[in-house]
Amino acid sequence: MATPNLANVATIKPVFVCTTLTTSGTAIVDVPAESCMKIESIYIANKDGTNTATANVYVSDDNGSSSNYLIFQVPVPPGASISILDTPIFLDETDLIYGEASAASDIDIVISGTELIDS
DSSP states (O other): OOOOGGGGGEEEEEEEEEOOOOSSSSEEEOOOOTEEEEEEEEEEEEOOSOEEEEEEEEEESSSSSSOEEEEEEEOOOOTEEEEEEEEEEEEEEOOEEEEESTTTTTTTEEEEEEEEEEE
């Protein structure tokens, strides 16, 4: 696999992923081979009306062998939403975004961006 050549982009398509986080790290975005993604926004929301929950969101640039945190144990108050991305980030093929929460089913995550597919 080689890094996609953005000069030869054959297809551009929107990426929209939403899910509920669990208490174990789960891959939310997995960039396909021959693609890259521009992630433009990531939001987390606590749908528990009573309790604060914490969230972790992290990325891997080596297909899951290691990872680095975008946010670590960020408290999300009950009924609140937080934007965790100020500027876009680019992910290469086989890069991953993971997420997890302190309480199962309390935190939703919404990710929006663009996939650029090499020809």
